[in-house]
Amino acid sequence: MSHATFLIPRDALSRIAGAEASGGELRFRHVTADDFYVVTRVEVASGLRLPVDIPKSYQRLAWGDDDLIGQWLRTPERGVNHNHWYLLRRPGASMPYDAFRELVPGARDPGANVGFLITHEPDLPEEHVEAGIPEFAAWFLTRDEVRPAHVAIEPSTLGIQQLDGAWPIQSLASHSALIVGCGSIGSAAANALAAYGVGHLNLVDPDRLLWDNLIRHTLGPEHVGRHKVDGLKTQLGQRWPATTVTPHPLDVVDDAHRIRPMIKDIDIVVCAADGIAPRRVVSHLSRRARKTAILACVLDHGRIGEIIRLRPSPRFGCLLCLRANLAQQGAMDAEADQELDYGTGQVHQPMTATPPDLHLVGTLAAKTAVATLLETHHGDDTQRFPGEHAILGLHPTGDLAAPFDMRQAGDIRWSTLPSPRPHCPTCSAA
Ligand SMILES: [Zn+2]
Structure with a gap:
């Protein structure tokens, strides 16, 4: 089964990681023909929404309007990304909404819609990093359940340098x-x-x-x-x-x-x-x-x-x-x-x-x-x-x-x- 995937360009990560605020709004677009999402704007301080620099060569990432709204949150030492790692390995697994809200109190209420949230844990313990627990994780939220989203992060090193x-x-x-x-x-x-x-x-x-x-x-x-x-x-x-x-x-x-x-x-x-x-x-x-x-x-x-x-x-x-x-x-x-x-x-x-x-x-x-x-x-x-x-x-x-x-x-x-x-x-x- 194919999963909807979230593509997070490097520039979006830098904006989130470098933001003074501990959370904010995200803008993203759904590229309908290929069923993936890409983050296009990050709110780094109250009301300051900066566009994500996406190189033109990634033509497909520019398809569609960035009219979807999500949220990002920095959630140090709560283990939320560990949960993401755990749930993603169990197809179909989800968390009850209430349990997730306890873990991540800042998560916005999705109301009758589907919410999207990126959780950033900048100070993961070394052993968690080695185990593959991500610094950035993504979630779909409804009032019933919260499901882990598949995230693809643009790496910092690309091209022939990857073979260093x-x-x-x-x-x-x-x-x-x-x-x-x-x-x-x-x-x-x-x-x-x-x-x-x-x-x-x-x-x-x-x-x-x-x-x-x-x-x-x-x-x-x-x-x-x-x-x-x-x-x-x-x-x-x-x-x-x-x-x-x-x-x-x-x-x-x-x-x-x-x-x-x-x-x-x-x-x-x-x-x-x-x-x-x-x-x-x-x-x-x-x-x-x-x-x-x-x-x-x-x-x-x-x-x-x-x-x-x-x-x-x-x-x-x-x-x-x-x-x-x-x-x-x-x-x-x-x-x-x-x-x-x-x-x-x-x-x-x-x-x-x-x-x-x-x-x-x-x-x-x-x-x-x-x-x-x-x-x-x-x-x-x-x-x-x-x-x-x-x-x-x-x-x-x-x-x-x-x-x-x-x-x-x-x-x-x-x-x-x-x-x-x-x-x-x-x-x-x-
Ligand atoms: Zn000769």
């Missing part, structure tokens, strides 16, 4: 990533990097969000016509405000001279651009700047995914060194596979990958980047990955040559990278 102590948010907040290609995979990677707590994102993509992108992109129809990088700045700003986003509507190949200085200033590159040229440019520029680049794509019409971690280490070669090594083994030409229709008027082959499969690849690329940042800059190997090159089964047919011969969806196969070729123009100067 459980995830290295301070470490990651200090880093910046450059995302090249903000389509279906890149937009998922950007969302994941922000959600992991990476402090700054530079987004590079020259394209606008158009109708046929909507199925796979993280951006919705409200962004159609905008540059993808600008839409993502809006989206991430709303969802992950702790991350700053700088949009660059640039092409990594045509504007390589502008990307090169950017790479110097960032800590890691995630490349989700498709096609031969952008990936080669990222591989080369990153290596020269001695920055790690994570390359993510889908191959074979979206049947498999691929993540390559290019680290500027003498142990590992660049993208061209990997592809040359794979060609020697008789594997498919993965770069060309992304551009089969090149020259036929269609730059990209028709994309048959499903949206979540692309997001899975983007999220894994972001996780690879985060693991690399933690390991490289903080000596934190709790996220250490098993290799540098991953093949993911998404919708595999099993008929490709190794290492792309995935047979099962959900399988991820990691391997290392070959060492640099002698005289490789990208690796040898690094």
Whole structure:
């Protein structure tokens, strides 16, 4: 059974907790369509009713008129909130009205109506707090009975800070990533990097969000016509405000001279651009700047995914060194596979990958980047990955040559990278 819930914004709690008066009137509204209540005004001194500051992003909380009147009372050391805690655990339980009035003499007589009351106990004993007894409790009153209301309180800490102590948010907040290609995979990677707590994102993509992108992109129809990088700045700003986003509507190949200085200033590159040229440019520029680049794509019409971690280490070669090594083994030409229709008027082959499969690849690329940042800059190997090159089964047919011969969806196969070729123009100067 669903319960009517009272939502109490943080600002309402601050007003109640900070009021000199020991009680007063509340205004609240009933959002009828969703059957919840939200506190909108608090009387902090006789006749002084202050509006509750509710951030605009909580759109639903603004629906309806705040024409309902309730009451709040500070009731120290009476144990009333303990009763709330006890009754709420017993579905259907209530207190007789007279018994409640004895406990809370200041509670207003609801008359023939249903009254609403918030009881505030600011000095709960430590053991009560630990047992889960709330500082703020809410009640429905009639002259017959008093029932505990379900209350949801806006916490003081929201967003990525909620993970403080459980995830290295301070470490990651200090880093910046450059995302090249903000389509279906890149937009998922950007969302994941922000959600992991990476402090700054530079987004590079020259394209606008158009109708046929909507199925796979993280951006919705409200962004159609905008540059993808600008839409993502809006989206991430709303969802992950702790991350700053700088949009660059640039092409990594045509504007390589502008990307090169950017790479110097960032800590890691995630490349989700498709096609031969952008990936080669990222591989080369990153290596020269001695920055790690994570390359993510889908191959074979979206049947498999691929993540390559290019680290500027003498142990590992660049993208061209990997592809040359794979060609020697008789594997498919993965770069060309992304551009089969090149020259036929269609730059990209028709994309048959499903949206979540692309997001899975983007999220894994972001996780690879985060693991690399933690390991490289903080000596934190709790996220250490098993290799540098991953093949993911998404919708595999099993008929490709190794290492792309995935047979099962959900399988991820990691391997290392070959060492640099002698005289490789990208690796040898690094
Ligand atoms: Zn190389």
